[in-house]
Amino acid sequence: DTAVSQTPKYLVTQMGNDKSIKCEQNLGHDTMYWYKQDSKKFLKIMFSYNNKELIINETVPNRFSPKSPDKAHLNLHINSLELGDSAVYFCASSSRLVSSYEQYFGPGTRLTVT
Amino acid sequence: KQEVTQIPAALSVPEGENLVLNCSFTDSAIYNLQWFRQDPGKGLTSLLLIQSSQREQTSGRLNASLDKSSGRSTLYIAASQPGDSATYLCAVPPNAGGTSYGKLTFGQGTILTVHP
Numbered sequence: 001d002t003a004v005s006q007t008p009k010y011l012v013t014q015m016g017n018d019k020s021i022k023c024e025q026n027l028g029h030d031t032m033y034w035y036k037q038d039s040k041k042f043l044k045i046m047f048s049y050n051n052k053e054l055i056i057n058e059t060v061p062n063r064f065s066p067k068s069p070d071k072a073h074l075n076l077h078i079n080s081l082e083l084g085d086s087a088v089y090f091c092a093s094s095s096r097l098v099s100s101y102e103q104y105f106g107p108g109t110r111l112t113v114t
Numbered sequence: 115k116q117e118v119t120q121i122p123a124a125l126s127v128p129e130g131e132n133l134v135l136n137c138s139f140t141d142s143a144i145y146n147l148q149w150f151r152q153d154p155g156k157g158l159t160s161l162l163l164i165q166s167s168q169r170e171q172t173s174g175r176l177n178a179s180l181d182k183s184s185g186r187s188t189l190y191i192a193a194s195q196p197g198d199s200a201t202y203l204c205a206v207p208p209n210a211g212g213t214s215y216g217k218l219t220f221g222q223g224t225i226l227t228v229h230p
Binding site: 004031033040041042043044045048050055056090092094096100101102103104105106107108 | 145146148150156157158159160163165201203205207213215216217218220222223
């Protein structure tokens with residue numbers, strides 16, 4: 001049983017295209033996150049949603065738009081993709097009550113923009 | 115602004131050795147500290163979480179300590195095995211209330227290789 005799942009695992013696309021990544025968690029958590037891991041393996045938080053409400057919004061280009069239809073799902077839509085968007089995008093989830101804010105990560109989506 | 119540093123950047127040891135990975139952070143106002151493991155091409159696996167009021171946590175051959183006042187944590191791995199080879203990351207969220215508890219700042223990781 002996968003706790004945090006992401007689709008797709010790999011995404012190769014051309015500059016200028018629009019793409020979406022989806023995330024789902026079955027842990028009963030109420031908070032979900034998107035992180036970006038760059039080519040140097042540095043991980044940085046992008047967004048966080050708590051019960052469908054955006055609570056963390058780091059300095060990210062507005063071409064990136066997260067959306068949480070319910071607390072078990074968090075999607076990331078990227079418009080007008082650029083070469084610099086190539087990275088691995090991780091989804092994570094946590095809960096104060098269930099996991100004391102311990103974060104559980106998905107397997108990642110490797111995005112390559114050509 | 116919180117900065118997290120991990121030393122060493124890479125470590126190679128023979129199987130069976132006990133080893134220590136270090137993590138330091140500049141702002142001691144943290145809510146907790148979490149250690150993760152990342153295998154090549156995979157996601158992060160949570161290993162241990164230490165609350166800011168705790169001094170250490172243990173799970174099997176892993177022991178993590180926290181000295182919040184000095185801004186340091188260590189991850190001790192006993193009797194290392196080739197299967198322990200991975201990148202180990204530490205991360206801290208600020209203790210600034212509410213939604214800040216999920217805002218992890220990561221170190222750059224220590225790449226561990228345990229050879230048979």
